[in-house]
Amino acid sequence: MLETLSVMGQGFISALSPINLLMMIGGTALGIMIGCLPGLSAAMGVALMLPLTFTMSADTGLIVLGAIYCGAIFGGSISAILIHTPGTPASAATAIEGYQMTLNGQAGKALFTACYSSFWGGLLSCISLYFFAPLLAQLTLKFQSAEYFWLSIFGLTIIAGVSSKSIVKGLMSGALGLLLSTIGLDPVSGTKRFMLSSYFAEGINTTCALIGLFSMSQVFILAEAKIKERAKAAKVTDKMSLTREERRLIRPTILRSWIIGNLIGILPGAGASIACFLGYNTSRQFSKHKEQYGHGSIEGVAGSEAANNAVTGGSLIPTLTLGIPGESVTAVLMGGLIIQGLSPGPQLFNAQNAPMTYTFFAGFVLVQFFMLGIGLLGCRGFAQISRLSDAILIPVVTVLCFVGSYAIHKNIMDIIVMLSFGIIGYLMRRFDLNTAAVVLALILGPIGEKGLRNALRISQGDPRILFSSAVSWVLIVLCILGILSPILMNRLEKKAEKDAKENVPADSEIE
Template sequence: MLETLALMGGGFVNALSPTNLFAMAAGTAIGIVIGCLPGLSAAMGVALLLPMTFSMEASTGLIVLGAIYCGAIFGGSISAILIHTPGTPASAATAIEGYQMTLQGRAGKALGVSCFSSFCGGLLSCISLYFFAPLLAQLAMKFGSPEYFWLSIFGLTIIAGVSSKSMIKGLMSGALGLLISTIGMDPMEGVKRFMFGQSSLYEGINVTCALIGLFSMSQAMILAEKKIRQRAKAAKFQDKIGVTGAEIKRLTPTILRSWIIGNLIGILPGAGASIACFMGYNSARQFSKHKEEFGHGSMEGVAGSEAANNAVTGGSLIPMLTLGIPGESVTAVLMGGLIIQGLQPGPELFTKYAPMTYTFFAGFVLVQFFMLGIGILGCRGFAQISRLSDAILIPSVAVLCVVGSYAIHKNFVDVVIMMIFGVLGYFFRKFDLNPAAVVLALILGPLGEKGLRRSLMLSGGNPAILFSTPICWVLMVMCIFGILSPVFMARMEKKTVENAGGDIPGETGDDPVRTSD
């Protein structure tokens, strides 16, 4: 216990260094800009800017990515409130009440409530990050080769199933990702596999190039094929941005409920902030003493949605850091950032690399304060950024994709790989397949392959070793849950959207993968 407290204290000391504080401020501001631009998403922003973290220390790089993640989730509410166009799917429910407040001349109040609720949801989610992550890491230390095999299968079933409207399409996406993950040298025997004479594929497909192509370049292609869209003019607001003490007292129960909802959804792999925002909004309406305000500009509705979607951020990091199971596409990109830094998610992050991990945790806490300050002070400026035309947005994203992928190894082959995955991601979105499943399969495929082959080598080819421990059986049950969960999640999402008021406003349809936020 004392050792953990010492690590936590040391983490805050390291996080308060000038370099890390600047990284938090810059990352949060960039994230908010990405979030308030309709058509972009948190996953896209993190993937696009991942290469800029390569030269940083591991803790600083992760803090930047975490700041972009949190900032983008909050930033989506700015355009949702001011132009009735959610910047990310995670802010779809916010647009319902937020835009009504704007029409009533209370845009500043809506932005203040959104910013404060986002801060509270994100800050409270750090509690579970500190509490649950070390416990799960201790459990992961008992894992052997059979357990890692089943763990990889569990991760694949969760993301492939839940993140797509069709379980079959999701599993197809995961299967394609597994095939792609076999490119490179055989991990057990050192034999060349599917390298097509390209020595640059010795270590397999570069995950970062795949991430940039699937999430960023593909979205630029989707935007480019449509008519160049000039954004609606953001509403001007003269009222003060902020919340009073009486309003905080009124919103506190809603924020606490949404924190619990968002945290649980975040910890559960495969759900995501887009579901959390509607569940938070729906619970706010059910328990409100002012139900007549809903649909006509309710502060509680804005608070319920924003606290829930930001509470997902801390919760979603827990399975990724401890078990190597990214629950959604943003954490899959963050996991790619860890791997690029030479770190493997799992128990070692809390033993060998504990100072780095707790520095990241402390930075994640401090990011919430930066988000609150930058959000309140800069909302008027971000409101104008949300109007940015596709004519500027599309070429900017494309250039960043090319420069970022080339910067990885200073190799043009990486740019070609990124473009191939960009085209692949474009068709995935067109046919409602799941890009996140491909990324997860690229990451988890080698882990599952090594676990299976090592287990069979240890047992002399006897598959009974895969069923030899209680943890294996627990993971098998979780795999079954992962396959069946899409049915329950689809019903839950449909019910919460219907209860929240029907159709989702804005342009969230630009990205058919709803959980990619």
């Protein structure tokens, strides 16, 4: 216990090093910028910045990615409040009350509430990260080859079903990713499999695939639609602050939304977009001022923003301990972890890696403070950035995708792979297939294959080994639940969204 506390303390000392602090500031500001641009998403931002972290130490690299993640989730609220266009889906519920407050001349108050609630939501979520992550990681010590195989299948069933309208299409995307993960040298016999050239000996470069599927595909999505002028951001005329009474009023809402967001984050497959609506609805149910909802309620803004930022710490728990990212952003973050040569699970908490892990955790805590500071000081500036036209974003993101994918191995083939995955990703998104499932399958595929083949080698080809332990059966049940959970999640999200919209005046539909 004392030893763990000491490592945690050392983590804070390491996180406070000048380079880490600088990266936190840069990452948070960049994240907020990405978040407040309606054409860009948090996953896309993290994927785009992944190559920049290669040369950094593992903890610094993860801190940067974590800062972008937190910043982007908060940043979405700025454009939601000022131009009534959520920067990310995680801020959709914030737009309902936030924009009404702007219309009432309370834009400053709305932005302060969003920033303040996001800060507390994110900060409190770090508590569960510190508490649950090491405990859950210990559980995986019981895992053998067969269990690792089922764990990778579980991860896929979860993510495959969530982001797609059709569960079967999501699973098809996951299976396609698994098939693509077999390209390269056979990990056991060394046989060449489906290799068109020696470039693919080590398989498809996951980072290039990530950048292509999340970032380049977004460029094509932006390029296909008519480029529209974004609404001018409303001027912040009032003071950016809350009175003592108002702070007292939103305190219970923040606490409730923290619990909601955290649970949603820990639950693989659910994300910030669900949490924001649940947080918003719950705040309304418990509010003593229900009449203010739909007309600019600070409790509504606080409920939504605290919940979506509380997801961040929670969602890192299954990602870091079990290797199961619950949503696209954490799938990209896990890619970053693997690229740094680290594997999720108990090894992140052993004597060798614990200092790095706890430095990242401490960095994650500090990022919340930077988010508060940068958010409050820079809101007006970020609001102007949110008006940046898609016409400018298209070539800018393309250049960053090119340079990012090239920087990995300094090979032009990486750009070709990235561009190919960009086109594949665009078509997949257009036909309701799931790009996150492909990415996750590319990451989990080799782990699952190794687990399956090792298990079969031990049992001399007898497949009963896959069903021989209690842990395997638990994972099989979870796989079945993973396939069924999207039905429940869809209903939950639709109900929360419907309930939220019932309170919105007709003239304030989200653009």
